[in-house]
Amino acid sequence: MKLDFDTRAKPGQKWYIALGMEGSANKIGIGIIKQPIGDPSNPENRSIILSNIRDTYNAPPGQGFMPRDVARHHRNWVVRIVAKAISEAKIEINEINCICFTQGPGMGAPLQSVVIAARTLSLMWKIPLIGVNHCVGHIEMGREVTGANNPVVLYVSGGNTQVIAYSRQRYRIFGETLDIAVGNCLDRFARVLKISNSPSPGYNIEQLAKKGGKFIELPYTVKGMDLSMSGILEFIEELTRRQNEKIEDLCYSLQECLFAMLVEITERAMAHVNSNQVLIVGGVGCNERLQEMMNIMVKDRNGYVYATDERFCIDNGVMIAQAGILEYRMGGNCQIEDSVCSQKFRTDEVFVKWRE
């Protein structure tokens, strides 16, 4: 099957430019990319990032973020961040081919704030809208930045934990959490410890874990290809309340236990699809210890781990632009009446038109 990526190209057009808008959780991100015409899987046709602006809503220590306050944050910052992204990209509005927005999954109120902004810009500027699945955005950005061709994807963030592999134009979920996401488990433990939410609770746990070294045994709850983390959280919260263990050792043990579970199901997915590449995406993917543990496993399989830094691991607008521009180039167009966002939008619901 030969894919044609340029059915929408006008005579003389050399580039496509996409503006991506992300706001499914506590970060609002606007990113602008340009992509040359031709097959985007060709290394010479990689996307060029023109701007990647992000602002994070941080709740006070000991608290999670409330949807209403996050939505307010996004509403009040979106115009300023779009203006800054366009200014930094040094483009004219009429050069933008499509406006891409996160259609789900995520928190309802923040998603809604950004969708309304995207619709408004689309109507004002008469530019087509493209709805993007947040998880597919992470995967496509990870593939683009690292050059990983057909990896098993470990998607780990505050809202999602999935092991994914591509097959027949879908990103298929091989394993996932049965309850809370790994990032949510770390964030909620940070709340118990009342450590700062800035720059992120997970980062602060990682720094504390580096100072720990005593492994405290925690429940290990891999269930087939899936995993469960709510019981581990409850268990470690109880240990914290008893105050018999150092906080640093608790952080260390929690990371070791959770990440070992993730490595185990990833390895099983790799064996199943006969792949030797792993791509780690999502906010927890920035964790250096997770990358290190994954590397140990993958080396045994003579493979490679691909990971990105915080610019692309953590939610951002560029990843939405990247997945959106591929959809646009394959003829995608989201009508205003179809641009309703949804808290539930599974990765495997998306028909991946841009891959064979």
Place this chain on the structure above:
Amino acid sequence: MSGPTALYTNTNNETETKEFTVSKDVSNLSSDGTTTGPSPYLLESTNGEYIDKDKPAPLNLGNPMGVLRGQVTDLQDQINVFLTERIQQSKNGDVEEIDEDEDEEEEDNEDEE
């Protein structure tokens, strides 16, 4: 150009309506609405010490979009106050509760008949 308006209609009683309009005087407009600040939960949980870093940018009343932004904020405040009062009255039993699921069921039954 006339300003934005909004119309509330009770789906259970379509004669019960309320129209929201904005004043022609734009000098009192603000982008910082009276009902669109940080949540009461956030303010209470921080004992009033919450520093709001997410205030909206000030209005630019020198252009039509700036005026519209202020008018929409005003309209939003009016609607929020009205609906909050209605919810409160509904909890107190002063107004008929709106239960759309029940309405749909009734309509379904009528169709079957």
